[in-house]
Amino acid sequence: MTSVPADSMRRPWWQRHAVDAVALFVGVAVVGSAWHLSTRPGERPLDAFGVALGSVAVAGVLAHHWRPIAALLVPSGAIFVYLLMHYPNGPIYVLGPLGLFVFGLSAQRRPRPWLSPAVMLVVALCALLTDDGEWFRAAMVVGWSVVAILLADLIRTRLEQAAERRIALQQQRKRAEVEQQLELARDLHDSVAHALTAINVQAALAERVAVTAPDDAAEAARAIRMSSRDALAELNAIVRSLREPGAVPTRPQHCLSDIDALVDRAREAGLTVDVESSIGAELPDDVQAASYRVVQESLTNAVRYAPGSRVRLRVQGVGGGLQVSALDDGPAPGESVHPPGGGHGLIGMAERVRATGGTLRHGPSGPGFVVEARWERV
Template identity: 35%
Template sequence: MTVRAGSAVDAATAVIFATFMALMSQFARVTQPEARPPTAFGLALLVVCGLALALRRRNPLFTFTLAVGTAVAYLGWRFAGWPIYLGAFAGLLALVSGVTAVRVWVPFATVGGVAMAVATGPPEGWQPAPMITIAVVWAAVTVLAARATQVRRKLAEEEAAGRVVEERLRIARELHDVLSHSLATISLQAGVGLHLVDDRPEQAREALQAIRQVSNDALAQARAALSVVRGPSEESRQAPPALADLGALVTSVRGAGLGVDLAVDLGSRAIPDVISATAYRIVQEALTNVMRHAGPGARARTHVGTVDGWLEIDVTDDGIGAAVPGRSPGHGLHGLAERARAVGGELQAGPASGGGFTLHARLPLGAER
């Protein structure tokens, strides 16, 4: 909810509350026959007390002062009393929940409580019972409101901290996926260039050009990921990679020397942007793992398709990476599993039955799930 929308809700609530207190004052005198009949001045005090709540977000201290001040004046004139207490206590809640500094709101709440208790007694004479009752209720409401506000603020802080951690993890995953793939490609291309630099310099030049292109793409994607920390910018508004970019990804991987078969069968189904971006990252990291671990001569097969409201992703290879003893899933696979779970999907990866490595992920497409 925006600040403007919140202010509109507060204004509407204040009008309804003021109207309610003004109407109830006509019936309050039935239980207080000795009270002064409501007059235009008394109704004006009730309305002002209620309307003070319209400013509870912008200036809770002023709201409290205005609400309690009009309530004390109303009681001092001996108008029928109970509706005005609602306005005073509403002002108290606005003060305690809206002012964070305890050293500020405690003195105001104390003075307000004393003023309300005193105004309940005169001018016919001191009335200890109602005065003590108002003082006790006022103190109890203050303590409960302070406790509730403290809990609410703590939960808000924990939620904000959780969002920060989640955003850090998201940026870390983005950087890992971008840098891991790019560095693996650069490493393979550099190896090709070193091998060919003497005998076939033209092909070595092509490898160097590929390294330059991969490096530039990696820098652009890294800047886009980090720009979120610095704030909105032209880079942060760049669209993330999606399924439509798989062709370029596979071309880059093939240029690095890895054989890749790609099959994409989406039919006419529209793929949500977040699912499309997640699917791209999964394929990217899976192919990166093949380049890093499958060994020379390995070949990867990638299939992306839709099945019963799910986007299915399969990446398999015939390499030797899964057979290396002592190798445990790295940060990449953990990051991919987190990506899949973040959008409501699941991911499984491990050695294939006939050798090599296989990765399977399924991501929900929405309403058909």
């Protein structure tokens, strides 16, 4: 069992103070027994010093809140002196096992396994040597001490297990929150980057043809309105998810049937897109969503970095799996190219594909750029 921080094993207040109540009760019993304990030949009647030893033992048990080691050593030391003084059997003996119990339970770290038994054996040996050859007191010390040590270890183990489960659950929730944040960040990048790229291209087109071709300018304005509308819808869904952490996402889950809209917008932005699609069996939703984002990011990058290019888009079922690829032939002559970005889109695309069991490769291919995602089994 690994060591668990004490703060993670905190018990209800009534459990933490139950030992205190028992110790105080025994202390009262020690004081009250001063006038009632009978003595055998050779024993010393309980006097003020014996009562003081009992009070010291009680104080040692109560000190476990601040110094757990005091609960082990102080009561045992007081009982050791009590035995050496040949006082009669009395309630003070309860404080020894009680100190062993509370020490095993309250120590910041799990105590060394030999420490409590060693203290127990010293006290038991003293009880045996001061009992005129009889073994009753020694057996009593050993018996109750063993029970206290085992009970403390059992309860501590249960508390540590509960604390570990609690910590594991907290870590799991934290990982889920981080994953949700990454998912939202990827969605935000994909949606905004795609929409803004399309808006930028259409705005430039509208500016060029506003006078010479009003119909084309109106069509570009319509495309801008559609792109901004879709982006706002996704942004609203993302904001709702951020305001309600852990809530089930309300934004639409894209699938492969939505690719046609992406292709249409890419063509409106000036790309020539050739599509080859052959999908056999129904695909899982998460794979379809990841495939959609691969196509979206690939076409967005082509619009930004290879304007006017021809893009060959393939979505094919291959041997029980799926392959999605996009290859452009580089920017058309005379087209202005955006400067390279931070690569967040490619990173997010790779994360999506890996999360659904696929692999992604991307890089230059001749004058253009290729992106290929592959799932061996879907």
